[in-house]
Ligand SMILES: NC(=O)c1ccc[n+]([C@@H]2O[C@H](COP(=O)([O-])OP(=O)(O)OC[C@H]3O[C@@H](n4cnc5c(N)ncnc54)[C@H](O)[C@@H]3O)[C@@H](O)[C@H]2O)c1
């Protein structure tokens with residue numbers, strides 16, 4: 179059901195275009211407004227259809243919400259333009275005809291939105307105006323981004339699983355729902371009503387979503403986990419649904435017969451008791467301040483969750499109060515969705531360009547029409563490799579969805595095919611390196627392409643700046659600009675040339691004074707005493723990153739032993755594997771690289787790994803793991819300091835880990851640590867700890 183339909187979307191005029199067309203046609207102001215409303219409704223209906231029926235949106239949520247807000251505003255200011263069939267009065271989209279339909283015993287509604295504190299207060303005030311003497315408590319729940327499902331149980335057995343549809347009539351997907359392992363076929367426990375409808379969200383974890391998109395072969399990518407969940411559930415063949423790794427959180431009771439319950443909190447407990455997963459991050463709040471704190475907390479922490487949420491749902495806890503508050507149009511008055519700024523926006527892919535990396539890799543990147551995502555202007559994004567561009571079918575000129583989740587670098591998710599005009603261009607990687615003109619090579623079985631010219635200026639520049647960088651040899655007084663000057667002057671051709679630089683050569687550079695020349699020489703001298711692992715990292719060996727360099731150095735301890743090693747020996751080291759092993763071995767066999775190593779040795783550069791013997795110290799017996807980017811020091815420097823104080827660096831998150839230190843852009847380790855209850859600290863905590871034990 180993820181397939182696109184092949185109808186061409188109708189022309190969507192901008193408001194200005196529409197007004198001018200109407201003016202030309204000589205319409206009155208009222209007629210113009212009515213026509214504008216009609217256009218808005220049409221656009222929203224189209225978007226609803228693609229989103230709810232095709233599971234393949236043509237607008238981003240932000241664009242959709244904008245249209246909806248505008249329509250709501252006009253309808254509020256001009257009640258005469260309101261109609262019962264306006265999308266503001268209805269939920270979702272009509273169910274598709276060739277799927278069995280189910281009338282819901284109780285309508286499945288939508289939720290009104292609040293985008294900020296003020297709108298939350300407005301909602302609250304409206305509720306208070308209706309029930310002036312009431313004391314409210316609130317249940318705060320994460321707003322899981324999936325699709326709503328009503329599960330009917332008769333005498334404890336699952337009989338119907340129906341989607342929301344248009345709110346009154348949904349689609350019957352019972353067979354497919356039965357394939358979701360976390361949804362019980364029979365309710366557990368003794369307290370089982372004759373008939374009950376458990377409502378909740380079917381969703382797909384971020385990981386399963388990414389995996390699914392990687393496996394989609396016919397360029398039909400899902401825009402987000404919500405569409406992927408809906409598209410995976412709404413399949414004619416339940417074996418497909420079964421293969422899609424869907425999950426479920428129960429969050430509400432609909433129709434219930436033969437049992438009385440009084441609060442939403444109680445409902446959640448019952449649902450959990452019956453054997454459903456209920457989201458663990460629920461909170462019973464007694465004031466709006468508590469509610470607001472909950473919303474603020476999850477605005478950032480949501481990125482550590484293994485699934486996507488787009489906000490928080492706040493429900494008035496007391497069901498009698500809920501009943502009294504009732505419903506307006508399509509939204510209950512007793513609940514509101516506090517929505518976070520979207521992580522996905524649509525923009526235009528202006529061009530695809532390539533960078534040459536430090537190992538010669540050809541790295542395509544997207545030049546985007548600048549766009550703001552969660553407060554940051556995004557104008558470029560990495561594109562991995564040509565295969566990935568083709569798999570996603572990204573064409574120059576396309577409208578694309580761009581995503582910025584957490585602090586991760588923005589990514590281009592997919593093109594919006596429905597917005598193509600036919601002028602878009604299919605992209606091919608250049609045949610020749612854009613800097614040196616050498617033919618680009620592709621290694622069979624690898625998606626990557628390379629400029630093989632070891633003298634390529636682009637590649638040289640990257641490899642030299644990498645060598646002096648913090649995590650490598652840390653020649654911190656030599657910046658990118660100096661590197662460029664040194665290359666241009668011909669003083670540096672490879673990294674060993676740093677150790678032959680003279681004071682006069684440095685002084686000949688524009689802007690280099692005596693003092694800075696001395697500082698540079700001092701830093702170069704100091705860099706001779708870095709460890710083997712940092713040298714290996716600095717040498718620009720394909721696939722050898724910081725961690726791999728540490729593994730290699732830790733295993734061989736000296737450069738000579740590494741140079742003698744066979745390919746098998748390297749591959750066999752835990753954490754290396756055939757791809758890295760092969761590329762490392764090839765690099766080491768290259769005569770030019772061997773010569774480079776000898777030049778470095780002659781210059782006095784350390785070729786040994788300092789033996790990290792277990793030291794005794796104030797941190798003995800404690801294990802640490804660092805994740806994410808640190809600001810005050812590199813990760814390896816921090817690890818070194820911990821080891822020097824007797825601490826141990828762990829290789830992964832486990833229950834026995836004493837401390838997880840979290841920098842910026844922390845990934846899955848944080849979520850895992852939180853799950854296993856490991857203490858999590860920020861960088862400042864570590865800085866303080868190291869300071870406290872400074873020897
Ligand atoms: N991009 C598009 O073209 C397009 C088109 C249509 C709709 N949309 C998106 O969908 C929204 C409207 O959809 P909607 O009517 O489903 O409203 P909604 O998604 O904003 O809120 C209602 C839904 O929230 C979900 N939900 C998740 N956790 C919940 C919880 N704990 N308790 C209760 N409900 C919970 C349920 O599925 C419920 O149906 C729009 O604001 C827009 O973001 C986008």
Ligand SMILES: [Zn+2]
Nearest residue numbers: 611614629634
């Ligand atoms: Zn080149």
